[in-house]
Amino acid sequence: MTQPVRTAPTLAEVAAAAGVSRSTASRALNDSPRISEETKKRVRAAAKEVNFVPNARGRALAVGRTEIIAVLVTEPLSELFSDPTYSEFLSGITEELSESSYLPVILQASSTHERNRAREHFERRSFDAVIDVSPYKGSELLEVLRELGVPTVLCGQLEGHPYRDVFSTVYSDDEEGGHFAALAMKDRGRKDIVAVLGPQDNPAVVDRLRGYRAVLGEDLPDANVIYTGWNSGDGYQAMHQILAREIAFDGVLCGSDRIAAGVITALNEAGLSVPADVSVVGFDDHEIAARCVPALTTVRQPLREEGHMAANIALDMIKGAEPTTTVMHMQLVQRDSL
Amino acid sequence: MTQPVRTAPTLAEVAAAAGVSRSTASRALNDSPRISEETKKRVRAAAKEVNFVPNARGRALAVGRTEIIAVLVTEPLSELFSDPTYSEFLSGITEELSESSYLPVILQASSTHERNRAREHFERRSFDAVIDVSPYKGSELLEVLRELGVPTVLCGQLEGHPYRDVFSTVYSDDEEGGHFAALAMKDRGRKDIVAVLGPQDNPAVVDRLRGYRAVLGEDLPDANVIYTGWNSGDGYQAMHQILAREIAFDGVLCGSDRIAAGVITALNEAGLSVPADVSVVGFDDHEIAARCVPALTTVRQPLREEGHMAANIALDMIKGAEPTTTVMHMQLVQRDSL
DNA sequence: GTTAACGGTGCAACCGGTTGTACAATCGCA
DNA sequence: TGCGATTGTACAACCGGTTGCACCGTTAAC
Numbered sequence: 001m002t003q004p005v006r007t008a009p010t011l012a013e014v015a016a017a018a019g020v021s022r023s024t025a026s027r028a029l030n031d032s033p034r035i036s037e038e039t040k041k042r043v044r045a046a047a048k049e050v051n052f053v054p055n056a057r058g059r060a061l062a063v064g065r066t067e068i069i070a071v072l073v074t075e076p077l078s079e080l081f082s083d084p085t086y087s088e089f090l091s092g093i094t095e096e097l098s099e100s101s102y103l104p105v106i107l108q109a110s111s112t113h114e115r116n117r118a119r120e121h122f123e124r125r126s127f128d129a130v131i132d133v134s135p136y137k138g139s140e141l142l143e144v145l146r147e148l149g150v151p152t153v154l155c156g157q158l159e160g161h162p163y164r165d166v167f168s169t170v171y172s173d174d175e176e177g178g179h180f181a182a183l184a185m186k187d188r189g190r191k192d193i194v195a196v197l198g199p200q201d202n203p204a205v206v207d208r209l210r211g212y213r214a215v216l217g218e219d220l221p222d223a224n225v226i227y228t229g230w231n232s233g234d235g236y237q238a239m240h241q242i243l244a245r246e247i248a249f250d251g252v253l254c255g256s257d258r259i260a261a262g263v264i265t266a267l268n269e270a271g272l273s274v275p276a277d278v279s280v281v282g283f284d285d286h287e288i289a290a291r292c293v294p295a296l297t298t299v300r301q302p303l304r305e306e307g308h309m310a311a312n313i314a315l316d317m318i319k320g321a322e323p324t325t326t327v328m329h330m331q332l333v334q335r336d337s338l
Numbered sequence: 339m340t341q342p343v344r345t346a347p348t349l350a351e352v353a354a355a356a357g358v359s360r361s362t363a364s365r366a367l368n369d370s371p372r373i374s375e376e377t378k379k380r381v382r383a384a385a386k387e388v389n390f391v392p393n394a395r396g397r398a399l400a401v402g403r404t405e406i407i408a409v410l411v412t413e414p415l416s417e418l419f420s421d422p423t424y425s426e427f428l429s430g431i432t433e434e435l436s437e438s439s440y441l442p443v444i445l446q447a448s449s450t451h452e453r454n455r456a457r458e459h460f461e462r463r464s465f466d467a468v469i470d471v472s473p474y475k476g477s478e479l480l481e482v483l484r485e486l487g488v489p490t491v492l493c494g495q496l497e498g499h500p501y502r503d504v505f506s507t508v509y510s511d512d513e514e515g516g517h518f519a520a521l522a523m524k525d526r527g528r529k530d531i532v533a534v535l536g537p538q539d540n541p542a543v544v545d546r547l548r549g550y551r552a553v554l555g556e557d558l559p560d561a562n563v564i565y566t567g568w569n570s571g572d573g574y575q576a577m578h579q580i581l582a583r584e585i586a587f588d589g590v591l592c593g594s595d596r597i598a599a600g601v602i603t604a605l606n607e608a609g610l611s612v613p614a615d616v617s618v619v620g621f622d623d624h625e626i627a628a629r630c631v632p633a634l635t636t637v638r639q640p641l642r643e644e645g646h647m648a649a650n651i652a653l654d655m656i657k658g659a660e661p662t663t664t665v666m667h668m669q670l671v672q673r674d675s676l
Numbered sequence: 677g678t679t680a681a682c683g684g685t686g687c688a689a690c691c692g693g694t695t696g697t698a699c700a701a702t703c704g705c706a
Numbered sequence: 707t708g709c710g711a712t713t714g715t716a717c718a719a720c721c722g723g724t725t726g727c728a729c730c731g732t733t734a735a736c
Contacts, residue, residue: 008463008486010722021686026724036684053461057398058722061691066395068406068443077432081425091415094446098455103464105406105443108432117436123391125346126441148346348692359716364694374714396692399721 009050018046029054069097069314070107070127072118072141074134077108084286085303086133089155092307093131100315102128109141119144129314131155136203142167151317153310157203168313168323170306174204177299177330178211181253181281184297186215188338190251190279193220196238196263197255200227205255208283212253220253230255235262243270250278257282257289260296264337280337294336302328347388356384367392407435407652408445408465410456410479412472415446421568422624423641424471427493430645431469438653440466447479457482467652469493474541480505489655491648495541506651506661508644512542515637515668516549519591519619522635524553526676528589528617531558534576534601535593538565543593546621550591558591568593573600581608588616595620595627598634602675617676632674640666 015025020043028035028043029052035043046052060066071093073080080086090106097104105127109115121127122144130145135154142163145152152167161169185193193216198205205227212220226241228234235254239262242249252267254260260282264274272278274294282289282298289296306328313324353363358381366373366381373381384390398404409431411418418424428444435442443465447453459465460482468483473492480501483490490505499507523531531554536543543565550558564579566572573592577600580587590605592598598620602612612618612632620627620636627634644666651662 008461011724012722022723023687023725024685027685030724034684039684053458055722056459056462056464057395057402057404058691059462059724060395061399061693062722062724064395064691077429078425081419081422084419087416087419094415098452101458103443103445103459105441107441114436120391121394121441123346124394124397126394349694350692360693361695361717362715365715368694372714377714393692396721397694399723400692400694402721 008055009052011052011054013050014043014047014052017050018043065128065318066126067101068103068105068127069311070105070118070121070130072107072109072130072132074109076110080108085284088303089133089307092304092309093311094307095304096308096311097315102315104131104311115141122148122150125150128318129153131310131314151314153314153317155306155310157207159203164323164325166323168317169325170310170313170328171326172301172306172328172330174207174330175211175214177283177301178208178213178253179215180211180330180332181208181283181299182212182215182220184281184332184334184338185251185253185279186219188251188275188279191219192224192247192249193251193253194224194226194242194249195220195253195255196226196228196235196242196259197253198227198230198259208255224249228255228259230258232258232262232265235259236266237262239263239266252278252280254280254282257284257286257292257296257298259283260298260337261288261292264292264294264296275337282337285333289333290335292337297335297338298333300331300333302331346393347390349390349392351388352381352385352390355388356381403466403656404464405439406441406443406465407649408443408456408459408468410445410447410468410470412447414448418446423622423639426641427471427645430642430647431649432645433642434646434649435653440653442469442649453479460486460488463488466656467491469648469652489652491652491655493644493648495545497541502661502663504661506655507663508648508651508666509664510639510644510666510668512545512668513549513552515621515639516546516551516591517553518549518668518670519546519621519637520550520553520558522619522670522672522676523589523591523617524557526589526613526617529557530562530585530587531589531591532562532564532580532587533558533591533593534564534566534573534580534597535591536566536568536597546593562587566593566597568596570596570600570603573597574604575600577601577604590616590618592618592620595622595624595630595634595636597621598636598675599626599630602630602632602634613675619676623671627671628673630675635673635676636671638669638671640669 011022011025015022018025020039024035024039025043028040029047071090094104107118109118118141129151131153133155135142135156135158146163146166154167154169155171157169157171195212197209209225226238228238252263254263260280264280267274267278274280282296285298285300289298309326349360349363353360356363358377362373362377363381366378367385409428432442445456447456456479467489469491471493473480473494473496484501484504492505492507493509495507495509533550535547564576566576590601592601598618602618605612605616610616620634623636623638627636647664
């Protein structure tokens with residue numbers, strides 16, 4: 001039943017069918033005010049008749065846009081998939097772009113090979129804009145984007161904001177998140193706090209700690225701050241270290257919900273009850289937070305909304321808008337671990 | 339330090355710099371045999387000089403290709419991310435395409451809105467080919483692709499293969515996988531088998547069951563076949579149902595590793611030992627399989643390789659190759675649950 | 677009755693490449 | 707010396723749209 005492949009109808013055919021010129025047909029379909037209703041109607045009918053859809057390649061060349069936005073990702077695909085943060089964030093971007101005619105492309109940049117490919121695509125002007133999901137890692141590519149003048153949105157802060165005047169930035173206020181978590185501890189009357197954070201070189205970690213400190217002061221001594229990875233295993237191990245020190249503490253601030261899950265496991269194994277003996281607060285509000293026993297009090301980052309925002313800013317920049325900096329707000333999610 | 343945005347150099351500028359015509363410049367850069375070595379050298383030098391990279395839009399229009407391949411996905415992004423099957427498979431596609439100049443685009447088609455957007459992109463000829471990752475769900479779109487004559491690769495079998503003469507197909511031999519799992523049970527001397535499978539309408543499930551049956555015959559009675567979801571919770575629940583029936587059984591064939599994990603948990607809770615009392619065989623060989631206690635014997639599907647294959651076939655079809663059907667082979671991974 | 681204003685349309689150029697074909701220059705050979 | 711074959715290059719058309727500008731026919735104003 002192989003049907004003969006129709007070769008796609010072009011604007012010229014529509015124009016011929018409607019008895020007008022190509023330019024008039026184009027204007028009619030793009031709803032230009034210079035064309036009479038009468039003619040528009042005729043052209044639209046002709047277009048419907050021959051099943052006309054404007055060719056993406058021709059359009060792209062003429063208007064100087066590909067209507068494609070690259071989402072630059074530094075993590076390898078497997079990590080990308082295992083980290084729910086990205087899923088949420090990418091969904092936000094995709095959702096928002098699906099309202100426009102733009103198409104998001106996930107562009108990986110973990111290996112050198114991939115970065116070179118990415119660079120090549122940038123130079124070819126394959127994309128109208130770039131959304132960089134983990135900008136603190138890909139500085140060479142950022143340099144390229146700057147030179148090429150590609151509208152770019154950075155998700156997350158860059159230390160020192162070297163590109164603030166060229167790129168837009170969207171990030172959650174991590175310091176504020178730290179505030180919220182610390183205030184919750186304080187309100188609960190906790191006075192001897194331990195923090196199990198992510199990697200020390202992560203800007204979000206630095207800001208959150210600053211937030212903790214602003215509220216807790218000496219209740220969170222330097223010695224009680226541990227930097228580690230983001231996973232439950234890391235939290236578990238860190239908690240063991242702390243228990244081994246035999247210091248007194250009644251609260252643990254965690255850099256992620258997964259860390260918190262590991263911390264709770266370690267505490268329970270040591271015979272400590274959460275929240276009776278020790279309060280625990282997480283970060284992120286991923287699925288795992290609600291499933292913890294006890295359910296985890298945590299700080300929610302509006303990831304999906306950040307995705308929406310990033311996509312919109314990218315679209316605006318394509319239209320010529322100036323770079324902007326947008327700060328999203330954190331939120332404390334009260335559950336049972338505090 | 340905002341650097342003035344260079345407007346990208348065009349072929350015309352290269353030609354001027356090299357003192358040749360645009361056509362000669364184009365041929366020189368594309369290494370046409372009709373151009374003298376001497377001239378090629380000069381043009382290449384000029385191109386390097388002005389930092390020329392051919393513009394993707396212009397090229398696309400001229401050669402009639404966008405160099406973009408759509409990966410059509412029926413699942414919502416969150417599911418896509420939570421299912422390691424896709425991660426592996428998509429990695430395969432991405433890896434392979436990164437060797438070419440082609441760019442993969444993940445195109446979601448779970449909601450009606452998304453399917454309409456997808457259709458529009460197809461009609462605009464935004465993609466040179468489509469790889470459909472879950473073809474049994476998106477038949478309307480397949481119809482569109484067929485009419486438009488877009489080179490398409492289906493991953494997974496379609497019942498009745500209605501598009502066999504138009505589309506290429508890549509799939510793993512699920513019946514063979516069923517064979518392997520069932521043979522393992524048989525070799526171990528298991529005689530009363532239960533199967534906890536995925537959804538009944540999934541063609542892979544149907545084929546695997548056929549494979550089981552061919553080996554086990556009456557050792558796997560109809561009443562012992564349970565259809566459910568793919569997750570551990572589903573496996574757990576299904577096993578409870580079976581235990582409640584108080585029938586005798588000594589082996590469980592599972593539709594996924596996650597199902598198997600749930601099954602093992604339920605068995606253990608009921609005081610049954612794996613593999614002493616009951617043998618369990620999974621499917622997929624995901625990360626979870628090795629982490630099960632006991633480590634799960636399972637059937638491995640070569641997902642990454644399937645991704646490579648699908649990408650290559652897509653590239654071939656773009657070059658005009660006829661549709662092909664490719665069957666990948668399953669493999670039994672022996673561990674401790676049998 | 678002439679002319680200015682204006683709404684509607686078409687011509688042609690343009691976006692940035694690729695490619696069929698014509699043409700000029702060089703060479704070999706009769 | 708004259709011819710055809712061969713090589714290297716340029717001209718121009720083309721891919722499929724968009725858009726600046728000129729032009730046409732009305733109508734309104736003077």
